[in-house]
Amino acid sequence: MKADPNSKFPKLTDENYLVVAAALEAGNFSEEDIVRAEVDYARGNFFSRVFQALTD
Amino acid sequence: MDPDFTKKAETWINRKTTKWELIRDLSGFVAYRAIPRLLGTHWTLGGIVAGLVSLLLIAIVVTFPFWYDLWIKRDTGLDHGAMWLGVIVLVAASALSRFLAEYKDWRERNAISKNTQVARAFSNSVRKTLKSCGLPDAERIGPDVKALIHPFLEVIRIHAIQATTVQSDYFQVSLILFCDTHLKKLKIIDYATEDIGPGEPEEGKEALSTETIAFQACRAQRHRVLHHTGWRGDCPKSALSGDVTEYRTVFWIPIVHSDGDETRTPGCILLKSSHPYHFIGRSRLLITVITPYVLIISDLLKNYPHVIKRSLFGGAS
Numbered sequence: 001m002k003a004d005p006n007s008k009f010p011k012l013t014d015e016n017y018l019v020v021a022a023a024l025e026a027g028n029f030s031e032e033d034i035v036r037a038e039v040d041y042a043r044g045n046f047f048s049r050v051f052q053a054l055t056d
Numbered sequence: 057m058d059p060d061f062t063k064k065a066e067t068w069i070n071r072k073t074t075k076w077e078l079i080r081d082l083s084g085f086v087a088y089r090a091i092p093r094l095l096g097t098h099w100t101l102g103g104i105v106a107g108l109v110s111l112l113l114i115a116i117v118v119t120f121p122f123w124y125d126l127w128i129k130r131d132t133g134l135d136h137g138a139m140w141l142g143v144i145v146l147v148a149a150s151a152l153s154r155f156l157a158e159y160k161d162w163r164e165r166n167a168i169s170k171n172t173q174v175a176r177a178f179s180n181s182v183r184k185t186l187k188s189c190g191l192p193d194a195e196r197i198g199p200d201v202k203a204l205i206h207p208f209l210e211v212i213r214i215h216a217i218q219a220t221t222v223q224s225d226y227f228q229v230s231l232i233l234f235c236d237t238h239l240k241k242l243k244i245i246d247y248a249t250e251d252i253g254p255g256e257p258e259e260g261k262e263a264l265s266t267e268t269i270a271f272q273a274c275r276a277q278r279h280r281v282l283h284h285t286g287w288r289g290d291c292p293k294s295a296l297s298g299d300v301t302e303y304r305t306v307f308w309i310p311i312v313h314s315d316g317d318e319t320r321t322p323g324c325i326l327l328k329s330s331h332p333y334h335f336i337g338r339s340r341l342l343i344t345v346i347t348p349y350v351l352i353i354s355d356l357l358k359n360y361p362h363v364i365k366r367s368l369f370g371g372a373s
Contacts, residue, residue, distance in 0.1 A: 014340075019277050021347045022314035022354065023368060031173075038172060042340045051085060051337030 009033040012041035062266045064292045069272040069280055069308075077289065081336060084284055088333045089222070118146045171215070172344045179348030186355050194360045197233065201356065202246055205231065208353050209248040209325070212346045216307075216327055219342045224331035226253050226302040231353070232270050233323035234362035235262060242268055242323065244296070253302030253330070267295035270324040273308040274364055277321055281339050282306045284332040303328035307335055309343065313354035313363075320363040325350060 009029050010020055024034065058064065073081075092103070116123075122143065194201045213229040229248035235241050243262045252258070265271040269291070273280055282291055285304050307327035313320045329335075335342060 014280075015276075015278055017343060018279060018310060018312045018347065018350075019314070019319055019368065022312040022319060022351060034176075035173065038344050042344050044340050048337065048340060051081075 009037045012037050017041065058292050061292045062272075064290060065269050065272040065294075066275070068289075068291045069269065069276050069278060080287060080289075081283060081333070084287065084333045085336050088284075088331070089336065119143055171219070172348075175215070175345055175348040179352055182352050183355050186352075191358050192356060194357050197245055197360070204356055205353055206246055206248075208349045208356075209246060212325065212327075212349050213248040215345050215349070216342060219345050220334055220338045222329070222331045222334050224329045224334055226251070226328070226330035227334075228252065228256070228303070228328045230326045230328070231323065232268075232296070232326060233357070233360065234265065234274075234364075236362060239271075239362060239364065240265055242270055242296070245323075253328075255301040256303075256328075257296055261296070263295040269294045269306075270296065270308055270310075270326065274310045274321045274324050277310050277312050277319065277366065279307070279309045279339075279343055281308075281335050283334075283336055286332070302330050304332040305329040305334040307339065307342075309346070309350060311350055311354045311357065313351075313358055314368070315358075317368050319366045319368060320358075321366070322354075322357045322360045322363045325353070 010016065012020060092107075192201050192204055209229050209231060213227065216229065217227055228251070231245045231247075232242050233245050235243040241262045242265050244257055244259055246259060257263075269280075269282075282288065283305055285297075285301070285306065305328065309325045309327070310321050311323055311325060313322070327335075
């Protein structure tokens with residue numbers, strides 16, 4: 001979970017989201033990496049997408 | 057208080073959503089979000105009656121030419137096929153018009169990722185300014201520190217209302233912090249607005265940490281939503297819950313501050329809404345928007361002494 005500059009951006013989950021968000025400064029990630037990971041996280045699983053589509 | 061509260065709360069915070077809960081949430085979504093939305097109203101007797109009457113009026117208006125001819129002329133002058141085709145076209149036109157209006161709304165709401173980027177850019181600049189100007193001495197939360205934190209609670213409240221699609225009568229954001237060296241007590245420090253619902257604990261109220269869900273959320277450093285306080289399942293009732301409260305949905309967001317290989321959690325931010333299932337389908341989007349503001353609060357509380365410390369790799373100390 002540690003933000004290693006040489007590693008890929010960690011996959012965001014409910015369990016690690018707040019810690020990774022807080023530790024972002026320690027890593028050397030591009031804005032694109034972060035946005036991609038956040039979009040993936042926000043989309044969630046199948047049920048999240050169904051609920052999201054229905055609540056849109 | 058339930059003697060097994062701590063164990064139950066810890067289990068509830070850390071476990072994943074079960075299939076049964078997904079079914080329950082889907083039912084709740086249909087009951088509290090889909091049906092009221094279809095009827096364009098709220099879940100009250102007056103609201104449901106008004107919604108049904110409005111649907112009935114629309115149906116009468118759409119089929120008026122047919123009924124007029126049938127009742128007045130005793131003959132529609134149309135064969136049934138043409139008549140029903142006309143009705144279908146009218147209903148389809150009405151549905152298309154509604155869809156186009158909704159689509160415009162949908163596109164605007166999907167700008168939420170842009171909101172996240174704006175929030176992050178704003179947060180980064182504020183945090184850099186704080187670093188260069190110096191962080192407040194937050195050893196004790198006095199009026200000066202509260203005055204610095206309060207605007208960000210208000211911003212979180214505004215974003216949370218904007219990011220969800222629900223109009224709720226009551227929506228409050230509160231800040232809860234540990235208030236002793238041994239982290240035995242949690243205290244309500246501030247509310248985003250003065251509109252504190254009846255039954256809500258007052259500012260300054262303390263509770264034993266082990267009797268709150270917030271404590272377990274802080275330990276796990278994990279956010280969690282209770283969609284309906286009436287359908288708690290295995291989520292026990294916290295010591296900070298009032299007996300009769302305005303809210304039905306609760307969202308716990310621990311404040312996490314990263315300092316090298318160590319994380320510090322001084323407390324938790326609570327979002328409460330009077331609308332059941334307020335955050336369903338939106339909790340992840342919401343957390344990405346408001347986390348940048350939570351990080352500003354975590355910076356403002358960097359010198360706060362009463363914190364749960366963990367290494368980045370896990371393990372509380």
